[in-house]
């Protein structure tokens with residue numbers, strides 16, 4: 001069934017003329033085509049020099065596919081073509097948000113992942129700030145609120161959720177099409193780390209990033225979830241942008257250290273989500289202060305409190321602070337995250353409080369369809 005639809009899509013797209021002759025399919029411009037339950041996504045590789053003029057082409061490609069029977073939503077993304085290079089750095093999606101008229105999402109008000117109420121991204125301006133550790137503990141904290149929770153490790157460059165969640169092995173598939181998520185501590189987890197050998201170098205090109213993420217999102221039997229926590233790769237580059245665009249996010253949470261705030265990395269994260277029209281739910285200051293494992297004495301190593309001030313300056317909410325604590329490191333690095341292994345510790349309660357604030361905001365937000373993307 002999916003194959004027939006895919007062929008139909010290609011056949012319709014081949015009626016669209018490429019800028020320098022021929023059609024966009026034969027010219028190899030259509031990449032990363034994904035069809036799932038009536039939702040269609042693909043990218044169109046374009047010459048960045050022509051970028052600005054090609055928005056009508058993107059629009060007509062979307063409109064043509066939307067006209068096919070059974071299609072519920074279409075997301076076409078323009079990605080910049082770099083002379084057909086195979087591999088190398090991910091390609092730059094040339095993108096910015098389209099003004100989205102109220103109530104006119106590509107897929108109506110349907111969530112793109114059936115059964116999943118909210119998807120949130122946990123992001124950071126750079127690596128090593130504790131983004132994955134925060135994503136794991138937040139996911140666990142959501143279960144303590146009585147929610148059904150999934151954790152999608154979208155950090156396809158350095159998946160760490162299998163280790164953090166104490167999971168290993170390949171996921172099973174009951175029907176040969178969808179993967180069963182693995183489960184621990186009451187959270188369903190899917191990660192590229194289950195599918196590739198650890199330390200396998202992966203080279204991802206733009207369209208591959210989009211289809212890998214789309215598969216991890218949609219070709220997994222998530223079942224009914226209240227919230228799916230998505231651990232994004234660190235940074236604010238093209239891959240992150242592509243993901244923020246291809247996943248129907250209800251919002252994003254930015255994790256940063258006090259230093260990171262000072263260096264304005266967190267601000268880049270904020271700007272990225274604003275650019276793709278994803279609400280920023282707030283900022284979490286991680287490794288906020290040092291809590292001595294022996295005497296419990298608290299030391300502010302960096303300029304503590306910067307996140308709260310900066311959050312106010314950027315106009316986003318400050319969700320809370322998590323100290324630099326050996327227990328947090330040891331428990332997450334050994335696959336027993338603190339919220340699961342020591343649920344009543346003050347740090348676990350701090351994660352719980354942050355989760356509560358996030359859920360409060362989400363509960364008041366209607367579900368979102370995937371953002372539409374146009375050239376600037």
Ligand code: ADP
Nearest residue numbers: 127128129130131132133287323324325328329
């Ligand atoms: P990122 O996802 O931002 O690259 P990780 O979550 O992998 O960062 O964290 C990097 C390292 O810092 C890990 O060893 C992790 O255990 C540790 N870490 C994260 N948060 C804390 C914290 N609050 N206290 C102590 N160690 C932490």
